Amino acid sequence: MKMTWIAAFVCVVPLAAGCGGSAPSGAVSASGGHAEGGSIKIGSLHPLSGAAAADGQQMENGAKLAVEAVNSAGGIKSLGGAKLELLSADTQGKPEVGQSEAQRVVSEGAVALIGTYQSAVSATVSSVAERNKVPFVIDASAADTLLSQGYRNTFRIPPGSKMMGIDGAKYLSEVSKAAGKPAAKVAILHEQGPFGTTVKDAFTTEAKRLGMQIVSSASYDAASVSDFTTQVTAVKASGADVLVVTGYYRDGVLIAQAVKTVKPGLAAVYGVANGAFDIPQFPAEAAGAGDGFFDANYHADAKSPQTKALAAKYKAAYGAEIRTVAVLSYEAIRVIADGLERAGKAEPAALRDAIAKTRLDSLMATNGPISFDQTGQNGNAIPILMQVQGQKVVQVHPVDKAEAKPVYPAEPGR
CATH class of the missing domain: 3.40.50.2300 (Response regulator)
Structure with missing residues (x-):
């Protein structure tokens, strides 16, 4: 019923x-x-x-x-x-x-x-x-x-992490190609736990399959990190045109601040299962540093x-x-x-x-009602792509979930 x-x-x-x-x-x-x-x-x-x-x-x-x-x-x-x-x-x-x-x-x-x-x-x-x-x-x-x-x-x-990594790579490829500037060189920063590592691995495999090159990858301890200037400087030196970030809220804000300071010349900062870039409070707390940031993540509809x-x-x-x-x-x-x-x-x-045996309408952006498979996973759960536009987080991809069109390149830190 x-x-x-x-x-x-x-x-x-x-x-x-x-x-x-x-x-x-x-x-x-x-x-x-x-x-x-x-x-x-x-x-x-x-x-x-x-x-x-x-x-x-x-x-x-x-x-x-x-x-x-x-x-x-x-x-x-x-x-x-x-x-x-x-x-x-x-x-x-x-x-x-x-x-x-x-x-x-x-x-x-x-x-x-x-x-x-x-x-x-x-x-x-x-x-x-x-x-x-x-x-x-x-x-x-x-x-x-x-x-x-x-x-x-x-x-x-x-x-789960694997789905978010795979779909995150697909969304980046689709959005950048639609803009006529396909993402080519990607740097990755991720929290070092099982969550961040699994997302990174899944994203890396799919991104390579889609023709992207991973030019650098580094992990960090989300609980203790206090500054990302060194890591973002290394991203700048790598020649990446996109920085992919997987982590939590506090470290996401710190990365935005470092991007604003270092100005790495990226086409986009692109969260995958990021705990900051799609949060309503993020644009204000980042004080404008997060303008244009993307995040491929599960999200309330x-x-x-x-x-x-x-x-x-x-x-x-x-x-x-x-x-x-x-x-x-x-x-x-x-x-x-x-x-x-x-x-x-x-x-x-x-x-x-x-x-x-649950079948329950969801408040999340999904492909259908909450319904669990044999492993316990909600089979209708999906990530969608959000972006900070005009100091507000909006849904931008896929088209049927979008409130606005994605802006790419977003040129963060400039």
Whole structure:
């Protein structure tokens, strides 16, 4: 049964038809039985401190808004209107902390987990989820290794690293050729973890197949790096006409600042799964240094009225522009709530089986509803291409997702 809950969640109106009639009031305990005054607990694991805290807080906020929306719309109807409760945990962006916090919230009764942003952290959380047979819905972590373990309880909403690397290379080739100036020489900077390395490898293979030359490639520690002047100077010396960057928010801003200082004479700075270049706050924080920057990444659908409504709701609640990662956390709660509704019980095994059969309309730019394959990957997830134009991030490619035409060459740093 397909359930169209999007409007209900963003507008806080009754859930869509097909959810079942009201049962006698009474919440549900974590074990699945009815318990007066109880709730259905969901563990929310994100980096609320450390280098990625800004994104982590956005994700936590997105999850909170989704829980509030479900509860305001009447809770889980098939469970007598049972309410959701978020058990928040700070992973600090550290795998070992994520692992211990995941075990803690499971011990406190969480029937499902969402998280975690960093792929290395999601790897340890997925092992906890598998060991405890509790479903784990990944809202943002791209490493393909996360779904290669044969685990039954891990699901991912956005695309994986390999897809983003391959499609990122294709989009660069298509956009640059359409402009009459095909990208020829590419330099790569990427964070050194499994996420950045996998994206880099996939991009490199596809870019070479499409006739591009990789003239330099360097990695960095996103948690400790403080300046990219040396790296961007090396990019300038390499003769690259495009700089490809895979990483997180803070390092993305630092790279933009270095590009403005060094002026490497590029046709484009081109993010692939970059955590900064497609964020609404990036143009202002980069103080104009990011004008023209591209990013091939998963992204909330800016053309969707429902996504726009959620963005307005987020700004009213938190006084800030919503980031895609917050939308993904919102989506993860929706997936779990939808699964609970169809399972008819707050029991992890039944919930896991219901999530595996999900078909849920998405707030993301996708090829269709959220639907998981045998590995746990959302098969309709895709990256799209964004660009900073006029101090605003807009969707520019593929054509059916575009709000504006891409500007190429973009000549960053000049």
